[in-house]
């Protein structure tokens with residue numbers, strides 16, 4: 001992460017927004033570091049757009065504080081905030097050419113003609129659309145529109161860039177490429193970036209940190225790996241990646257599942273109800289062996305699903321809870337896997353054993 | 362290949378049959394157009410080239426060029442049409458803008474009030490203005506009693522009255538397309554403009570207004586063209602001082618029983634309208650007027 005000296009941190013404190021009975025934002029506090037790429041990730045209707053609109057100034061919250069650097073911004077009109085924004089549908093002006101769109105913020109600022117042309121061209125080069133200035137907006141493909149929208153929002157060198165699901169209208173291949181490009185662009189320009197998506201892979205790929213949002217509240221704010229490996233609550237564990245949950249009790253030095261003591265590295269959260277989280281790709285199918293430092297579960301296979309590069313095996317434990325295990329398929333291995341009705345032994349290494357707070361926490 | 366050939370012939374036959382069916386279905390409409398449009402207009406052309414002695418002649422057109430009164434009539438017609446269009450824009454555009462900013466529910470209510478005048482006849486509305494605006498009319502009586510002016514003002518039987526009536530009648534034709542165009546403007550465009558640094562005023566002039574011009578152009582054109590051939594309102598409220606082409610056509614028939622002269626005026630009016638529409642269509646797609654395109 002390169003921090004340009006003029007990138008600005010964002011400080012959000014106690015922002016609440018209600019629409020009638022719906023709490024779109026519920027006492028949200030958030031710190032975005034200077035030059036950081038922070039993603040708001042959450043299910044539909046969780047309040048991501050609302051939060052972004054509060055940052056941009058299009059939604060007036062009921063209360064709260066918003067600072068860019070040292071300056072309180074919550075009552076500043078949108079056109080005076082100096083943040084760039086990429087809209088979900090791009091919102092490119094249809095009555096202007098590509099150059100007209102990209103030059104629009106410069107024209108508003110009275111940039112001299114020669115400098116303007118140069119900066120437009122530089123911005124277009126940056127998004128790899130050099131020479132497209134004379135085109136009409138209707139002559140562009142979806143990916144090109146997306147790039148023009150991006151060029152328009154960075155050409156005036158805002159210190160904060162906001163993006164609301166900018167890639168959602170693109171097909172998967174293009175989306176993957178644009179993710180990398182956006183990431184590179186961010187490294188080059190270093191502006192503080194708040195990015196909205198409901199695609200968890202996108203969030204994991206691009207972000208310095210991710211804020212998981214649900215019901216207008218931030219459920220966890222952490223780096224991608226932390227978020228995936230050490231979720232703080234069931235919502236985050238469930239929303240990011242796949243996982244099975246086993247109810248466990250506090251006991252001995254750590255926790256127990258039934259009468260079995262669970263071996264684990266991490267700490268046990270301070271909560272009444274506890275769940276053991278098992279990621280399918282972290283658990284594995286054991287043959288006869290009993291490896292060290294591994295929790296072993298006896299189970300009955302309920303279903304084996306072929307998924308091309310991997311298999312997914314569902315098994316039921318004695319207490320009735322279900323675990324999923326994912327494994328790679330190599331030559332011949334698929335034939336030897338247990339089928340529905342067979343018994344299987346499943347192993348989970350203590351380093352991969354994570355206990356989280358249950359729902360009521 | 363044999364199989365492909367076999368089907369090709371059959372499919373071609375199906376295609377042709379379908380086209381005939383389509384033609385059959387649209388033929389009543391085509392017939393109607395022929396009867397109520399093509400034949401009368403053709404007759405109009407024909408009659409306009411018949412002189413007083415019943416033979417072919419250009420005298421109806423020559424008279425139009427030679428007599429000064431005719432050119433005055435054409436100038437008046439254009440004057441009234443232009444002024445009406447201009448006033449309609451001045452009143453209708455802000456109104457449509459206001460409506461487009463309202464929530465849809467309220468806007469629809471406004472739309473109904475805009476369309477309300479269509480429920481009463483043109484004649485009634487025009488005479489209502491006469492009642493309101495004449496010397497002893499409500500407006501003058503009220504204003505004098507309030508001390509706004511001392512002598513009754515002349516609102517009718519002149520250009521003022523004609524314009525008041527015309528603008529009132531024409532306003533919906535301007536508001537509807539303008540409002541439609543404004544509603545179609547995605548709110549995100551204005552948000553984007555504002556985000557990029559445009560004050561509300563700049564955003565309006567650089568984004569909203571340009572995007573609403575197709576509707577404004579369509580509405581203005583509609584009003585202008587309708588004004589060119591308008592009769593009732595200028596006849597009643599103009600009091601014989603504002604003479605438009607349509608009124609001259611009527612007097613040619615009623616007073617002078619000169620069908621040739623009337624027809625020639627009709628033809629010229631028709632051609633002028635056609636030329637204006639043709640020129641306009643080079644600037645905007647006509648389907649935008651009928652609401653088909655965007």
Ligand SMILES: Nc1ncnc2c1ncn2[C@@H]1O[C@H](COP(=O)(O)OP(=O)(O)OP(=O)(O)O)[C@@H](O)[C@H]1O
Nearest residue numbers: 019022024042043044045046047048049050051198
């Ligand atoms: N203008 C509005 N009027 C009323 N309710 C609104 C308005 N805008 C948002 N909401 C409500 O606020 C909540 C949060 O909406 P928001 O658009 O922020 O969700 P989101 O996280 O962006 O969802 P999505 O992923 O579907 O875009 C939703 O319940 C939504 O219905």
Ligand SMILES: [Mg+2]
Nearest residue numbers: 048049050164
């Ligand atoms: Mg959203």
